[in-house]
Amino acid sequence: MDTNRRNFLKVAGLTTLAGLGGTAVVDRLVTGAGVAQASAGESHDTEQAALAKPGATRYGMVIDIKKFHQDPSLGEKAVHACHQTHNVPHFPDKRDEIKWIWMTNFENAFPEQANLYQNEESATKKLPLMCNHCDNPPCVRACPTKATFRYDDGIVGMDYHRCIGCRFCMAACPYGSRSFNWRDPRPFIEHINHDYPTRTRGVVEKCNFCVELVQAGKLPVCVEAVGDSKALVFGNLNDPNSEIRKILKEKHTIQRNPSLGTLPSVFYIV
Amino acid sequence: MYDSGKIIPGLIIFVLFITIPIWYNRGGGTEPPQPVLPKDAKSCVLPVAEIRAKHMQLLNVWRDEVLRDGQRAAITVDGKKYPKSLMLNCMKCHTSKKQFCDTCHTYASVRPYCWDCHLAPVE
Numbered sequence: 001m002d003t004n005r006r007n008f009l010k011v012a013g014l015t016t017l018a019g020l021g022g023t024a025v026v027d028r029l030v031t032g033a034g035v036a037q038a039s040a041g042e043s044h045d046t047e048q049a050a051l052a053k054p055g056a057t058r059y060g061m062v063i064d065i066k067k068f069h070q071d072p073s074l075g076e077k078a079v080h081a082c083h084q085t086h087n088v089p090h091f092p093d094k095r096d097e098i099k100w101i102w103m104t105n106f107e108n109a110f111p112e113q114a115n116l117y118q119n120e121e122s123a124t125k126k127l128p129l130m131c132n133h134c135d136n137p138p139c140v141r142a143c144p145t146k147a148t149f150r151y152d153d154g155i156v157g158m159d160y161h162r163c164i165g166c167r168f169c170m171a172a173c174p175y176g177s178r179s180f181n182w183r184d185p186r187p188f189i190e191h192i193n194h195d196y197p198t199r200t201r202g203v204v205e206k207c208n209f210c211v212e213l214v215q216a217g218k219l220p221v222c223v224e225a226v227g228d229s230k231a232l233v234f235g236n237l238n239d240p241n242s243e244i245r246k247i248l249k250e251k252h253t254i255q256r257n258p259s260l261g262t263l264p265s266v267f268y269i270v
Numbered sequence: 271m272y273d274s275g276k277i278i279p280g281l282i283i284f285v286l287f288i289t290i291p292i293w294y295n296r297g298g299g300t301e302p303p304q305p306v307l308p309k310d311a312k313s314c315v316l317p318v319a320e321i322r323a324k325h326m327q328l329l330n331v332w333r334d335e336v337l338r339d340g341q342r343a344a345i346t347v348d349g350k351k352y353p354k355s356l357m358l359n360c361m362k363c364h365t366s367k368k369q370f371c372d373t374c375h376t377y378a379s380v381r382p383y384c385w386d387c388h389l390a391p392v393e
Binding site (some may be wrong): 138149152153157159160161192194195196197198199200211212215216 | 333338339340342357358383386387388389391392
């Protein structure tokens with residue numbers, strides 16, 4: 001074939017253009033279709049599904065901040081009962097702290113609700129915090145071993161057998177509900193409960209909504225500890241006739257940082 | 271063969287050396303472990319041969335059923351109810367980890383990590 005440099009360059013240039021342009025067009029078509037599909041199906045459906053799975057159980061809790069402000073001993077009781085039952089260690093060094101349920105002030109619990117002129121009670125008194133058992137839990141999504149997972153009844157559980165201590169869940173949790181065992185916790189457990197395991201060094205732990213009791217038809221120990229004060233009310237959020245739903249209907253409640261879309265199952269009466 | 275005078279005795283010494291475990295323990299060997307069985311319980315969740323061979327698989331199955339699938343109901347064997355739990359079931363009859371679990375585990379040189387978290391009964 002007889003070809004000269006001029007013709008060769010023309011053909012090469014055209015081929016390059018066709019190649020680049022062609023792939024660009026194909027890419028646009030493919031991704032465009034993908035985006036369209038995702039926006040039509042996924043975002044809408046998953047959000048709706050997460051908000052309410054009719055018939056299914058979704059456990060939740062309502063915390064009445066006022067009652068904890070009025071009676072500070074309630075908070076102590078709840079924390080003590082929980083940590084005693086679940087063999088939560090007490091480390092003298094704050095850096096090693098393990099907490100399942102803990103007391104803090106309003107400002108730290110709801111930093112997005114900052115108020116220049118806070119009322120005195122909110123500024124000085126404490127309220128309990130725990131795992132929110134989100135309906136859309138970021139920790140579960142982050143966990144590479146499925147050591148933390150969501151039960152069908154909405155409780156976000158931990159399987160310490162599988163935890164490899166990577167702490168991705170701690171980075172993912174926007175509520176600081178998870179603690180890492182930097183040291184062997186056993187020597188720091190004050191009163192060992194022989195009906196519940198301890199944890200070992202190198203695993204992450206958190207509130208489990210007393211799944212071992214709840215799935216056996218009982219109430220979480222913190223709820224039992226505050227007694228009839230109704231400062232903590234536990235129940236099924238998907239049952240419109242449950243006590244917790246009645247309270248939610250009557251009173252204005254807030255969730256911790258709802259704008260993140262984690263759909264917390266713990267509600268606070270301010 | 272060159273240097274057979276060195277090689278053959280060397281080989282003999284080598285073979286004797288790597289077979290130390292065999293001839294050192296010849297004859298008697300070690301006593302098989304004698305786990306102490308509970309006095310007041312006569313039955314287990316499985317027949318003796320099966321529970322002896324498969325307790326570890328059973329515990330793993332129980333763990334997954336209870337912890338991951340939330341199937342916490344007790345199992346019934348011969349009309350008796352047993353919760354699916356190491357601490358709340360097994361160790362209630364086998365009240366001594368040292369005299370039961372550890373005898374075989376030490377003999378077989380297995381170190382199950384159950385006890386890193388699960389609590390053995392107080393002895």
